[in-house]
Amino acid sequence: xxxxxxxxxxxxxxxxxxxxxxxxxxxxxxxxxxxxxxxxxxxxxxxxxxxxxxxxxxxxxxxxxxxxxxxxxxxxxxxxxxxxxxxxxxxx
Numbered sequence: 001x002x003x004x005x006x007x008x009x010x011x012x013x014x015x016x017x018x019x020x021x022x023x024x025x026x027x028x029x030x031x032x033x034x035x036x037x038x039x040x041x042x043x044x045x046x047x048x049x050x051x052x053x054x055x056x057x058x059x060x061x062x063x064x065x066x067x068x069x070x071x072x073x074x075x076x077x078x079x080x081x082x083x084x085x086x087x088x089x090x091x092x
Contacts, residue, residue: 007056013065022067029071030078037082053079 008028010021033053044051059072 007054009068012067014067015065017065017067025067025071026074029068030074033075033078037078041082051082055079 008025010017010025012018012021037051040049040051043049053075055075056069056072058066058069059074059076061069063069
């Protein structure tokens with residue numbers, strides 16, 4: 001089993017925030033778990049293992065203009081697409 005309990009937020013909004021911080025939010029919350037899946041998917045498929053991706057209520061309950069919430073919503077999509085890619089192997 002692998003896990004990806006990552007989280008980084010800028011605590012600003014799309015309308016007024018600094019885009020420089022958004023890169024770190026997306027890289028940590030979306031690319032980090034994707035790279036973990038890529039690095040471990042073969043071993044997880046071989047052992048019929050699982051990967052745990054940690055989301056947030058912010059990814060389910062919309063907060064106006066919140067980049068962190070959008071990134072955590074993407075983690076749910078990443079988990080679902082990982083399971084769809086490997087119906088007989090990895091579950092996320």
